[in-house]
Amino acid sequence: MSSVRRVPRRASEHWAVKSASPCLISATTSHWSEGVGSVSGEAPPMLKLGSARERAKSKYVPSAKVCKNEKDVSGWDSLARRVGVLGRYPRAGHESSGWFSISSCIIPGQYPELGGEGLLAVLDLSGVDRVRSALFGSRVTRTVMAEVKLFGAWGSPFxxxxxxxxxxxxxxxxxxxxxxxxxxPLLLQYNPVHKKVPVLLHNGNPIAESLIIVEYIDDTWGNGPSILPxxxxxxxxARFWAKYIDEKCMPAIRKAxxxxxxxGTKAKEEAEELLKFLDNELEGKKFFGGDSIGLADIAGNFIAYWxxxxxxxxxxxxxxxxxFPSLCKWMEGYVNSSFVKEHLPDREKLAGGLMARFRQTK
Ligand SMILES: N[C@@H](CCC(=O)N[C@@H](CS)C(=O)NCC(=O)O)C(=O)O
Known part of the structure; x- marks a missing residue:
């Protein structure tokens, strides 16, 4: 692999496991790696740290091991799958392939202790981000993020x-x-049931339906504020109101x-009846779940802006x-919250797009 930059490294220890409990094995003093570990010429912090810190980090790393090949990883993979942390890149139709876990990573590289190429597998069940950055610096995180793809449409509230x-x-x-x-063709392949956007592709696994995706994101990435309480x-x-907005209010508002x-008059009355429940629910509250934006608020973006x-x-x-005093207050609060404001579609562009759609459907 001529494009791979080889970086000499000093390794003090590697973690190795047979089960989910941590243990340390000694490793060789020099170390070659490629891919994730060699984005820069520097040795990853993992390999620079002293053993006391290594041991301290094992608190966060229940398990890691160096494997000769994928077969080796697969025993471990079943453990990882049971706890829901390991995914696999698809082999076809994807620019990269290999092993990858949602909350940690499996890194192909040159491992002298294996006498050649191998995989450093890090299974982390807690403190995911601390582990990633402690072990590999921000480079791994960047690589992890790169495996997330969103198929969307700019004007779609979903x-x-x-x-x-x-x-x-x-x-x-x-x-x-x-x-x-x-x-x-990719959208149709990833969402053959509904054939709609959005679709989130995470490590080659497609997920459709916006509210399900939002929950998946909340479950998968522990960092940042919680979307669900x-x-x-x-x-x-939160789920009740998100579903109510999605299935009842949005179609009624659209019709009205x-x-x-x-x-039109009848549709308006029907929509008002449904929206009254939202107004009551929001009385005295900034957002559906209290002071911070959550699932139901995100679900309600159509009402607040579109x-x-x-x-x-x-x-x-x-x-x-x-x-609808409380609903109006919520709408204002939602669209004007600095975080939401900067990610809304341009009003003029949206209006133009919607007009064109209306003309087409007339
Ligand atoms: N229930 C779906 C609705 C998604 C949806 O309706 N997407 C529209 C764009 S706003 C779409 O892809 N429409 C294409 C079509 O219907 O053919 C979700 O929550 O993701």
Whole structure:
């Protein structure tokens, strides 16, 4: 592999495991690695640290080992799979292939103790980020993030939910803009059931449906603020309101905004009836879950922003301060929160796009 930069390293210890409990084995004094470990010419901090710190870190690293090949990793892989941390790059249709775990990593490299190429497998069940940076510096984190791809559409409130969650968690990702009039073969391959955006691709595994993706992001990346509360009842409530917004309120609002005449009046009344529940729920609260943005708020992005753009275009007044004071306060708070504000689609562009859509459907 001529493109691989070889970096001599000094290793004091490697962790090795047969089970999920940690143990230390001595390693060789020189060490060659490639891929993740050799992005810069420097030895990773892991290999520079003294043994006292190494041992201290083992608190965070239940297990790691150097394996000769994938077969070796696979026994370990089943353990990792049981605890839900290991994924695998797809072999085809992907620029890279190999092993990779969600909360840690398996790094191909030259390992003299194996007499050649091998895999450093680090299974970490806690303190994921501390381990990543303690062991490998920010380089691994960057590589980990690069395996996240979002197939979306700029004007889609559903795609924007996912973007919001990724940004909230500080996850770096590659964004693929889909032309919904001419969907890419990859989108159809990754979401054959609904054939819709968004789709999140994480280590080659596709996940569809925005709210499910948002939960997946929250479960997968421990860093950043929690999107779902920890308390089971609060979690259930967050899901309840997110589902209510998604399945009841959004279709009703859309219908109220797009229907005319008698049908329009009826649709407006129906939407108001549903929105009243949201207004009551938000009374005296900044966001659905309290003081910080959570699942239901992210789910409600359509009401907070897209609704206004369409309502203005159509000259319709559905959600007014006198009828829905708490909902209006929430909407203002949501779109004006610095984090949300900078990630909303451009109003003019959105209005133009929506107008074009309306003309097409007339
Ligand atoms: N329930 C889905 C809805 C996704 C959705 O409706 N996406 C639209 C874009 S806003 C789409 O891909 N439409 C393409 C189509 O219907 O063919 C989710 O939450 O992700």
């Amino acid at each position: 795609s924007r939910r996912v973007e919001k969650a990724l940004k909230l968690k500080g996850v770096q990702y590659e964004y693929v803009e889909e032309d919904l009039a001419n969907k890419s 920890k308390d089971p009842y609060d979690r259930a409530m 905004l797009l229907s005319v005449g008698e049908e 609704y206004w753009v369409i309502a203005e275009l159509q000259g319709i007044k559905l959600i007014t301060k006198d009828k």
